[in-house]
Amino acid sequence: MVDEHEDDPGGDEVNPLKLNLSSLLGGIAFVFLASVSSLANADGLLARGSDLGAADRAKLASLVARQRRTDPASFAAVRDLQGIRPEVYRERRNPIPEVGRELQHMGGKALLPVLEALVLDAPRVDGLSTEERQALVEGMLSAVARLRDARASAPMRAAFVTTQPEWASRGIATALGKLCDAASFERLTGSLRDGARRGAAIDGLGECRTVDAARTLSAELARATSAEESAAIARALGNLGASWAWRALGASRQAEGKEARAIIATALVRSYPETRGESRVRHRAALAMLDASGLRVAVDANRPSDASLARELDELVRVAEKRRAR
Amino acid sequence: MKVAKFGWLLGGVAAFVVGCGSDDETGSTGSGPDVKPKAISLLVDANRDGLINDLDDGVDKSVWDRTQGATFLANLDDDDLDKVRDFEDEIVNDADTDAYDLARIFTRPFAEAPAGATGKIAIDAAAAPYVRVFRFDEAAKTWTKVLDGASTSLSLAEADVKKGVHLGIEAKTLVGLPEAGAWNGFVQLEYVVSADGKPVATEANPDGRDVARMRVAPWMMVGNSTPHIDTVFSATTSAVFVKGIDAGVAAANAQKGPVGYWQIKNWPGDQWTEDYFQTGYTLMPWANGEVAGMNVGMPRPWGRSEKDASLPVNWLKKARTYRNSGYMVVYKKSFTGSTFDSHGNHDLVPPYTNGAASYPYGRIIHGDGILDETKAFYDAQEVQGPSLVVDTNWLYVGHVDEVFTYLTAKTPRGWKLVIASANLAVELLEQWQKKGLGAEKMFIGKRWADNADATVSIDEVLADEDLMAASQAAQANIDAMVVQMKQEVGLTDDEIVEVPVLFMSVRDGGKDYNVAYSPGVVNLRSVNQTVIVADPFGPKVDGKDGFKASVDESLGTDKFAIGAEGKGMQVTYADDWDFYHRLDGEVHCGTNFDGPLPASWQWWTSMKTTQGVTK
Numbered sequence: 001m002v003d004e005h006e007d008d009p010g011g012d013e014v015n016p017l018k019l020n021l022s023s024l025l026g027g028i029a030f031v032f033l034a035s036v037s038s039l040a041n042a043d044g045l046l047a048r049g050s051d052l053g054a055a056d057r058a059k060l061a062s063l064v065a066r067q068r069r070t071d072p073a074s075f076a077a078v079r080d081l082q083g084i085r086p087e088v089y090r091e092r093r094n095p096i097p098e099v100g101r102e103l104q105h106m107g108g109k110a111l112l113p114v115l116e117a118l119v120l121d122a123p124r125v126d127g128l129s130t131e132e133r134q135a136l137v138e139g140m141l142s143a144v145a146r147l148r149d150a151r152a153s154a155p156m157r158a159a160f161v162t163t164q165p166e167w168a169s170r171g172i173a174t175a176l177g178k179l180c181d182a183a184s185f186e187r188l189t190g191s192l193r194d195g196a197r198r199g200a201a202i203d204g205l206g207e208c209r210t211v212d213a214a215r216t217l218s219a220e221l222a223r224a225t226s227a228e229e230s231a232a233i234a235r236a237l238g239n240l241g242a243s244w245a246w247r248a249l250g251a252s253r254q255a256e257g258k259e260a261r262a263i264i265a266t267a268l269v270r271s272y273p274e275t276r277g278e279s280r281v282r283h284r285a286a287l288a289m290l291d292a293s294g295l296r297v298a299v300d301a302n303r304p305s306d307a308s309l310a311r312e313l314d315e316l317v318r319v320a321e322k323r324r325a326r
Numbered sequence: 327m328k329v330a331k332f333g334w335l336l337g338g339v340a341a342f343v344v345g346c347g348s349d350d351e352t353g354s355t356g357s358g359p360d361v362k363p364k365a366i367s368l369l370v371d372a373n374r375d376g377l378i379n380d381l382d383d384g385v386d387k388s389v390w391d392r393t394q395g396a397t398f399l400a401n402l403d404d405d406d407l408d409k410v411r412d413f414e415d416e417i418v419n420d421a422d423t424d425a426y427d428l429a430r431i432f433t434r435p436f437a438e439a440p441a442g443a444t445g446k447i448a449i450d451a452a453a454a455p456y457v458r459v460f461r462f463d464e465a466a467k468t469w470t471k472v473l474d475g476a477s478t479s480l481s482l483a484e485a486d487v488k489k490g491v492h493l494g495i496e497a498k499t500l501v502g503l504p505e506a507g508a509w510n511g512f513v514q515l516e517y518v519v520s521a522d523g524k525p526v527a528t529e530a531n532p533d534g535r536d537v538a539r540m541r542v543a544p545w546m547m548v549g550n551s552t553p554h555i556d557t558v559f560s561a562t563t564s565a566v567f568v569k570g571i572d573a574g575v576a577a578a579n580a581q582k583g584p585v586g587y588w589q590i591k592n593w594p595g596d597q598w599t600e601d602y603f604q605t606g607y608t609l610m611p612w613a614n615g616e617v618a619g620m621n622v623g624m625p626r627p628w629g630r631s632e633k634d635a636s637l638p639v640n641w642l643k644k645a646r647t648y649r650n651s652g653y654m655v656v657y658k659k660s661f662t663g664s665t666f667d668s669h670g671n672h673d674l675v676p677p678y679t680n681g682a683a684s685y686p687y688g689r690i691i692h693g694d695g696i697l698d699e700t701k702a703f704y705d706a707q708e709v710q711g712p713s714l715v716v717d718t719n720w721l722y723v724g725h726v727d728e729v730f731t732y733l734t735a736k737t738p739r740g741w742k743l744v745i746a747s748a749n750l751a752v753e754l755l756e757q758w759q760k761k762g763l764g765a766e767k768m769f770i771g772k773r774w775a776d777n778a779d780a781t782v783s784i785d786e787v788l789a790d791e792d793l794m795a796a797s798q799a800a801q802a803n804i805d806a807m808v809v810q811m812k813q814e815v816g817l818t819d820d821e822i823v824e825v826p827v828l829f830m831s832v833r834d835g836g837k838d839y840n841v842a843y844s845p846g847v848v849n850l851r852s853v854n855q856t857v858i859v860a861d862p863f864g865p866k867v868d869g870k871d872g873f874k875a876s877v878d879e880s881l882g883t884d885k886f887a888i889g890a891e892g893k894g895m896q897v898t899y900a901d902d903w904d905f906y907h908r909l910d911g912e913v914h915c916g917t918n919f920d921g922p923l924p925a926s927w928q929w930w931t932s933m934k935t936t937q938g939v940t941k
Contacts, residue, residue: 209791242794
């Protein structure tokens with residue numbers, strides 16, 4: 001739904017920080033969508049209302065209407081985000097538009113106004129530059145992701161199968177992954193063989209801290225067909241296995257976390273000898289995010305025959321164990 | 327004026343005159359027992375003692391290497407205060423100031439030259455477009471341009487040959503700048519004396535000629551551990567921030583003055599003073615072991631609006647271009663580049679030797695992603711390069727100063743690497759949580775840029791899955807950078823000091839990037855034996871800010887041998903939350919520094935490229 005001609009390919013090859021300032025500062029204003037009056041037929045920034053099933057659309061519209069009655073200010077705030085205003089974002093050290101944190105600070109009350117903007121009724125974005133409009137959508141997706149609210153599942157699943165620029169697909173997949181309910185997990189795993197969404201699905205699964213996701217991604221790592229793909233899967237596995245994040249999930253999830261990390265550590269150590277360049281860097285970074293004991297077991301059980309590679313892995317274990325001992 | 331340049335003239339001319347038999351104002355004989363002056367001689371400061379005398383004939387002036395060879399400066403300052411850099415016109419702008427930026431060249435008086443002898447001084451064609459040579463009229467006390475790209479040779483009459491002439495050379499650019507093309511910074515000057523159409527042969531000059539090779543001074547970056555800083559400056563409009571910086575500067579001044587704070591008033595709406603431009607020097611030898619040269623600012627290619635007035639170069643022109651202070655433009659086009667080209671992403675690793683690799687004046691470090699021309703410029707300077715390129719692409723702002731700084735230490739190396747450590751931050755929070763302090767709040771009374779309350783408890787931070795994942799991802803990336811630093815520099819584990827910083831993620835272009843969530847205490851400013859650190863507003867532990875206590879212990883005690891005496895540096899704090907932290911920067915980003923020309927930075931002893939016969 002996001003205009004294809006405005007695509008930023010996103011992904012690993014493109015460095016979004018390497019923004020051409022002349023383009024940014026001289027931003028070409030444009031009209032993205034006209035405001036609409038009929039919610040039922042309205043379109044959002046990310047998807048058309050009709051992309052959702054009728055029941056899901058009606059349910060979301062109802063939830064939106066109810067919150068609008070009780071908390072109209074939340075809708076006004078979402079339609080008046082400051083981080084896409086040049087006079088605001090140009091003050092930041094990296095002067096590019098960004099609204100994700102602003103929305104995050106609103107907490108749960110941002111969810112429905114954001115979902116409305118994304119899939120039901122786009123706010124007026126007249127005059128926003130390409131970068132500002134992208135930042136608006138990315139920030140909204142980022143806020144939805146962090147909220148992990150089940151009410152976002154259907155809209156995000158619907159949006160994920162529409163045609164999107166890659167950065168948007170990745171944002172949607174991240175939201176699905178953080179939510180990680182059964183339907184979202186299925187939508188992500190079902191997209192792993194879809195060339196247009198495979199990269200996004202990998203990212204999304206890396207946000208889904210479950211044993212199933214660890215198994216799925218580990219299997220994908222073993223099947224990786226390129227160094228780039230191996231690096232992307234390793235990055236996702238590192239995120240999934242992040243031991244600090246698992247600790248944040250509380251005592252009840254620790255056994256699951258330990259099992260997931262063991263699966264991930266084994267997969268990464270086994271594929272390590274085949275890596276080169278960026279893929280190896282990503283493998284090391286991913287392994288560094290696992291806990292020391294699981295890492296030690298995986299390295300001992302799958303020690304590479306190449307002595308230098310074994311030393312590199314031992315060094316990772318040493319650093320992890322040193323930290324644990326401190 | 328950063329150095330008493332007058333000493334050069336006294337030293338240079340007097341010593342030269344001494345070589346011709348006049349009084350010696352400096353007390354130097356100007357020649358050594360084993361130096362035989364050449365009758366036909368192009369005298370330059372080939373032996374780098376800051377004087378021009380017979381001793382310079384004692385070395386092969388056609389050779390430029392680490393032990394010999396004269397140097398000269400790009401004339402990038404503005405001695406006549408007309409806001410035009412001195413190389414941009416074709417005159418010597420002020421005989422009392424600009425003339426001191428010229429490296430002097432003399433032809434030895436050749437009284438025994440045959441009747442009808444004439445001379446010719448020529449500069450090589452490759453260098454001619456980039457240099458300018460002036461001739462001094464001793465009687466009129468004026469300078470006249472005689473050699474440049476349009477005129478590569480100067481004819482001397484018989485009287486000139488017999489009396490000798492006095493010249494001065496400036497460069498119009500630095501090696502590696504876009505306008506310097508492929509020029510390597512060397513210039514060869516040739517002096518030939520002829521009579522009756524043939525070279526005049528002498529015992530020392532059988533071909534009647536003398537050759538001197540000179541090299542333009544490179545630009546040298548100033549780094550956080552550079553010892554001679556005497557000024558901290560900022561364009562901040564935050565009174566509370568200034569108060570913190572003032573306190574730190576006062577502490578540094580008390581240790582070893584004078585150190586001052588300069589509040590910039592005429593800055594065009596850009597508070598990121600570090601990012602705005604890089605401070606640096608160009609230097610050449612001066613008498614008595616001193617150096618002459620100038621401060622040369624290096625502006626970022628873009629400003630914070632589309633207006634030209636926002637460009638850092640325009641502020642440099644207006645406010646920092648005067649005697650012994652100028653600027654250069656490395657980028658090819660204004661409003662190009664990105665956040666990587668802000669100078670917080672360009673820093674200086676202090677001096678080190680690791681095996682065959684030696685960087686006695688430090689090594690430039692920067693994140694990847696900077697403009698190609700900037701990287702080429704750094705590498706072309708040679709003396710602090712090739713640059714060490716680290717991956718900062720995972721950071722939302724993308725600057726190396728978000729995670730690394732360098733402080734003096736009482737160790738064989740003399741400094742340690744200080745790193746942002748999410749691991750230490752989480753470890754501390756977990757310790758405090760175990761002590762029953764999980765409900766303790768941090769960031770009390772602070773608000774994010776959108777005015778949301780930033781107050782958060784230890785328990786809430788540790789239970790934030792996304793914040794923990796972001797912090798751990800940041801740590802993994804920092805670890806990879808540290809591995810690279812160990813390999814490149816030869817650092818050991820005990821040369822790396824951690825300070826606590828939590829990281830959050832920010833989405834952009836389909837990826838998550840990291841930026842400091844808790845104030846980035848590693849992004850500090852050091853002056854003398856004082857560090858000015860962002861107030862971390864950490865949780866209260868045993869009645870004190872727990873993060874501050876950690877920083878104090880690491881940097882302010884003898885635990886890691888930080889400081890010249892190894893007893894720690896004086897740690898001061900500045901509240902940078904509102905004006906910097908919540909806008910993704912800290913103390914280092916909001917300040918910059920400067921100092922007098924460092925006499926110890928004798929770059930000419932460490933250049934890799936030589937010309938002539940290599941010794």
